[in-house]
Structure formats: C-alpha cells, structure tokens
Amino acid sequence: MLSRWLRRPGQDFGAGLVRAAGEALARPESLDAPALSRRLADLADAAQQDDDSLFVSRLADAAPALLGHLLSFELDGSPPGLLRAYSGDAFGRFLHTLAVTPRPVNGSILEIGANPYLFHILLRAVFPKADLVGSNFFDHDIFSTRIGSARHRLRNVRLDEVLDFDFPTFNVETVHPYPYPAGSFDVVFFCETLEHLVVNPLRVFREIRRILRPGGHLVLTLPNAVRLVNVAAMLAGRNFFDLYQVGNGVHGRHNREFSLAEVRALLERDGYEVVRAETRDRFDYDKTPIEAVDYSAPPAILPFEKGDLLRWIARAGGTTADRGDNIYVVARRPATARPLGREIPAPYDAANDTSSPMPDSDRLTSFLDSLEETPEGLRVTGWAFYTDDASGIPADARIVLRGSDRSTIHRAEGMPRADVASAHGLENDVVGFTTVIPRSELPVPPFEVRLRLRSSTGTTAERSLGTWEASASHSLRDTSFGRSPDVR
Numbered sequence: 001m002l003s004r005w006l007r008r009p010g011q012d013f014g015a016g017l018v019r020a021a022g023e024a025l026a027r028p029e030s031l032d033a034p035a036l037s038r039r040l041a042d043l044a045d046a047a048q049q050d051d052d053s054l055f056v057s058r059l060a061d062a063a064p065a066l067l068g069h070l071l072s073f074e075l076d077g078s079p080p081g082l083l084r085a086y087s088g089d090a091f092g093r094f095l096h097t098l099a100v101t102p103r104p105v106n107g108s109i110l111e112i113g114a115n116p117y118l119f120h121i122l123l124r125a126v127f128p129k130a131d132l133v134g135s136n137f138f139d140h141d142i143f144s145t146r147i148g149s150a151r152h153r154l155r156n157v158r159l160d161e162v163l164d165f166d167f168p169t170f171n172v173e174t175v176h177p178y179p180y181p182a183g184s185f186d187v188v189f190f191c192e193t194l195e196h197l198v199v200n201p202l203r204v205f206r207e208i209r210r211i212l213r214p215g216g217h218l219v220l221t222l223p224n225a226v227r228l229v230n231v232a233a234m235l236a237g238r239n240f241f242d243l244y245q246v247g248n249g250v251h252g253r254h255n256r257e258f259s260l261a262e263v264r265a266l267l268e269r270d271g272y273e274v275v276r277a278e279t280r281d282r283f284d285y286d287k288t289p290i291e292a293v294d295y296s297a298p299p300a301i302l303p304f305e306k307g308d309l310l311r312w313i314a315r316a317g318g319t320t321a322d323r324g325d326n327i328y329v330v331a332r333r334p335a336t337a338r339p340l341g342r343e344i345p346a347p348y349d350a351a352n353d354t355s356s357p358m359p360d361s362d363r364l365t366s367f368l369d370s371l372e373e374t375p376e377g378l379r380v381t382g383w384a385f386y387t388d389d390a391s392g393i394p395a396d397a398r399i400v401l402r403g404s405d406r407s408t409i410h411r412a413e414g415m416p417r418a419d420v421a422s423a424h425g426l427e428n429d430v431v432g433f434t435t436v437i438p439r440s441e442l443p444v445p446p447f448e449v450r451l452r453l454r455s456s457t458g459t460t461a462e463r464s465l466g467t468w469e470a471s472a473s474h475s476l477r478d479t480s481f482g483r484s485p486d487v488r
Contacts, residue, residue: 013056013099014280020060021092022284028068033159039065040125047126048104056099066125067091070118072158083116090192092282093221093326094119097191098126100276100328102217105130107186110211112172113137113193117154117165123189130186134167135178140249142199145174173199176207183213191221195254202424205270206387215335218272221328224279225257228323231313232290232304239294260322263329269365269424270387272331279324365424366451368465378442380412381434382465383420386455396454397433400462403443409452410437445469 031039039062046058070087074080097119106129114120114134123132136150148169155162168179172193188208194201208218233240245252258266264274285306293299310320366384373379380399397412412433421429433451446469452462 013052014096014278016056016060017063017095017099018092018281018284020063021095021282022287024063024067025088025091027064028071029064030068030072030158031065036065036069036159044126044128050103052099055103059095059098063091063095066094066122069156070121072156073118073121073154073163074157075116076153076155078116083118086116087118089282090118092280093192094122096280096326096328097189097219097221098122100278100330101187101219102275102330105187107131107213108184109133109187109189110135110180110185111189111191112208113191113196114165114167115152117152117163119189119191120165121154121163134165135172136167136169137171137251138169139171140251142171142250143174144171146170147175147179171199172204172207173197173201176203178207178211180211182210183216184211186213186216187219188212188216189219191219192223194220194222195257196251198250198255201256202266203426205267205272209271209333209387212333214333216333217275218267218331218333219329220263220267220331221326222263223254223257224260224322224324224327225262226259226323227279227325228281228285228306228309229290229325231323232302232309233292233294235304235309236292236302238292238296238300238302240292241294243293243295258327260327260329263327267329267331271334273334274329274331276328276330278328279322280326280328282325364453364461364463366453366463366465368449371449371466371468374436376436377438378468379434379436380449380465381432382451383417383432384451384453384463385420385424385426385431386453386461398452398454399433399435399437400450400452401437401441401443401447401468402450403445403447405444408437408441408443410435410441 043055043058043062046055049055067087070091071084073083075083105127108131109123109127111120111123111132111134113136115136115138117134120132120134123130137144138150139146150167150169152165152167153162154165170179172178188211190204190208194204197204205218212218230240242254260277260279264277267274289301290304290306291299292302310323313320313323364384365387366382368380368382370379370381384397397414399410399412401408401410412435414430415432415434416429417432418429420426420431446467448467449465450462451465452460454460
C-alpha cells in the first residue's frame with residue numbers, strides 16, 4: 001500500500017504523491033457524505049500533528065476520495081465540465097502544495113487567485129480551524145486600481161451541497177496597498193498566479209510580505225520555465241509557450257514563467273527567508289507520455305522518455321536539477337527583523353554621525369556600481385531602495401568612510417536608474433546615488449565604504465558597500481547586497 005511505503009524512513013514524499021495522484025486519476029472514489037466526512041476528519045487530524053510522514057501518507061490514502069469530491073462540483077456560470085478538466089490537470093499540484101504547507105494552520109489564511117475554488121475547498125477540509133478567505137481579479141483592464149467584491153457559487157451535484165464564496169476583487173499588480181491591514185495573515189497562498197501577471201509583477205512580493213504577520217509564511221507555486229517537458233518540446237521543434245486564451249484576456253495566458261533560482265532570488269531580495277524550495281512533476285513521466293501542444297499541429301505524444309532526456313542534458317554539460325513541472329516555495333517573513341536603526345532623539349543628527357556603524361536592515365537592498373579614483377577624489381556610484389517601499393527613492397543617502405585614522409560622511413546626489421526601477425517593479429526610477437569625495441577628506445587606506453539611507457518615514461539603515469584597499473590598486477572587496485540588472 002502506498003501510504004505504508006511513504007511511512008518508511010527516507011522515502012521521497014514528492015514521488016509518492018505523484019503516484020498517488022496518478023492512481024486517483026485512474027480510480028477516483030465517490031464517497032457518500034458520512035464516509036467523506038470521516039476521511040476528511042482523519043486528514044485534518046493528521047495536519048495538526050508534527051509528523052510529515054503521517055500527513056503525507058494520509059494525504060496519499062485520501063487522494064482518490066479528494067479527487068472524487070472535487071469532480072462533483074460545478075461552478076455557476078462556467079462551461080459544463082470545466083471543473084472536471086481543471087481537477088484532472090491540477091490535482092497532482094494540489095497534493096504537492098498541501099504537502100509543503102507549514103502545519104498546523106489554525107490562524108488566518110489568504111488564497112490569492114482563489115477561482116475556481118477547488119484548492120480553496122481542499123484548504124477548508126485540511127485546515128478546518130483556520131479563518132480562510134480568498135481574492136480574485138477578473139477585469140480585463142490590466143491597469144485597474146478598483147477594489148470591488150463578488151460572489152461565486154459552487155454546487156456539489158452528487159451530495160446536493162451548495163458553497164457560496166464572497167471575496168474582494170482587485171488587481172494585485174496595481175492596487176497598493178491591498179485591502180488588508182499589515183500582519184493580517186498567518187499563511188498566504190499565491191499559487192499559479194505569478195505567471196499570469198503582466199504590468200508590474202515584482203511589486204507583489206513586497207505587498208504580500210506586508211500583510212503577513214511576522215513569522216508567517218508565503219506558499220508560492222507556479223510553472224517551471226525550465227521544466228523537462230519544455231526541453232522535450234524544443235527537441236521536437238514544438239513551441240513550449242502557453243496558448244492564447246481569448247475569452248480570458250491577457251491575464252488568461254502565461255505572460256512570463258520563472259525558474260526556481262529566479263524565484264528564490266526575488267524572494268530573498270524582498271526580505272523573505274526561503275525555508276523550502278523544490279520542483280515536482282504533476283505526472284509520473286516514467287508511465288505517462290510527454291505531450292506537445294502548440295498551433296503547428298494537433299496535440300501529439302513526443303518520442304522522448306524522461307530518463308533519456310535527463311541523460312542527454314547531463315551529457316551536453318547541462319544541469320538536470322530542478323526540472324520538475326512546477327515550482328513549490330515556502331518563504332517566511334522573518335519573525336524579528338534586525339534593527340532598522342536607533343531611535344533618534346532631537347537634536348541628534350543621524351545623517352552626520354560617524355561614531356559607530358548602524359546595523360544592516362533586512363528591508364534595504366543596495367548595489368555598488370563603481371568605486372573609482374578621479375582627479376577630484378573618490379567617486380562612489382550605485383543604487384538602493386527599501387524593499388517594502390514601492391516608491392523607491394529614500395529621502396536621504398549618505399556615504400560613510402570608516403578608516404583607522406578617521407571617519408567622514410558625505411551626502412550623495414540622487415539620479416535616475418530606469419533599469420533598476422524596471423527590474424524591481426518600482427514606481428520611481430530615482431533610486432541611484434553618486435558622489436565624489438575630495439581627496440583631502442579620504443581616510444588612510446584601507447577604509448570601509450558604507451551607505452546610509454534615511455527612508456521617507458524617517459527610519460535610518462546602513463549597509464557596507466565594500467573596502468577600499470589602496471588608491472594605487474583601485475581595488476575593492478565588494479560586500480554589497482544584490483546585483484545590478486542588465487549590466488552588459
């Protein structure tokens with residue numbers, strides 16, 4: 001029995017859930033209401049235990065019943081059979097997402113992009129003590145900043161059950177702040193949504209971080225841009241990009257997919273702690289053929305097997321890691337942030353204090369573009385912003401030089417950096433800074449170069465940019481955080 005196999009030490013839970021999903025798709029169970037209630041109660045009880053193998057084994061056991069339950073629903077106003085098709089395609093992903101979710105969850109949960117509510121139904125069943133809400137956006141105006149509301153109704157045609165979902169509607173790319181107070185949720189699910197965004201996707205993570213409580217978790221899933229199925233399609237000369245979805249507008253298709261490495265980098269840049277990151281297949285490709293779907297020809301089974309594809313990639317010098325269909329990441333908002341700077345009592349002048357370093361801030365992203373000697377002195381150029389401030393530019397930027405003989409501080413001028421604003425989803429492109437420090441004010445090398453930023457709210461943070469070793473060598477040990485986009 002699969003559940004017993006999963007209970008053995010060292011088993012691959014992901015592979016086991018792929019098998020469980022495949023068996024459920026082949027033989028879904030249609031339980032009556034009392035039997036289904038007992039099965040769901042067993043699964044919810046396991047979700048309260050600090051035992052991953054117990055939960056995953058019960059999840060695998062319950063898979064046929066869970067799928068049978070989902071297949072019984074119809075969404076009012078949707079084409080007949082839409083949810084059945086969606087259930088079959090997404091069910092393996094649902095199981096993986098439940099498996100990686102930090103447990104137990106007895107607080108507040110937000111599911112962004114909850115429509116068509118099948119995963120919402122599973123969340124209700126697995127975490128019945130949680131306060132679960134959802135949000136959606138259906139407007140074809142991709143720049144809409146309107147916050148509305150709507151209701152959808154699902155009917156379980158087999159059990160004669162009706163579920164009403166009331167939720168706010170807003171565009172997560174253009175509405176800031178979201179209609180929730182800071183620290184509202186213990187878990188935010190942002191599943192299979194990022195790839196549909198088109199206007200300003202990279203702002204989303206900062207706003208989700210705001211509405212998470214300290215220590216709360218973001219559960220993020222999305223298609224893997226470098227999945228093995230895409231490699232197979234390219235080898236066959238088939239297009240691996242998503243088909244257009246005419247009836248659903250621009251948000252109905254995948255506008256940009258990401259790799260696991262990209263997602264990890266974006267989350268860490270915005271102040272999250274990534275606690276789990278992996279890719280998983282939705283189907284067992286040792287048993288299920290790989291298909292190609294594009295406009296060139298009817299859908300077709302490709303003449304490649306998973307094992308052969310992996311061997312070819314390895315033989316060509318490529319990486320075989322993280323080639324699963326979907327990305328699964330769990331990221332935590334830090335429970336306690338590092339100090340953002342000391343409280344500044346008047347008349348203390350933080351901008352001009354060089355007495356001691358101020359602590360780094362987990363809200364601060366910075367990059368040193370260049371540190372170079374000029375006839376006038378030492379030129380320092382770079383960019384920086386606070387990750388939870390979508391406007392970008394801090395109110396004040398200073399360069400602090402700390403040497404063995406003295407420390408000096410110098411105001412930096414702001415300058416436009418459209419490349420940085422575009423890459424990081426900022427409204428304001430004046431996130432660059434530059435200054436030339438006269439030779440007469442330089443400490444004796446080696447000395448540390450630090451950036452001090454005062455935000456628009458008055459908090460001050462400081463980060464090391466590196467160490468200037470000696471003017472003759474023009475050398476710098478770079479300790480800045482982040483990297484410059486599109487440097488060529």
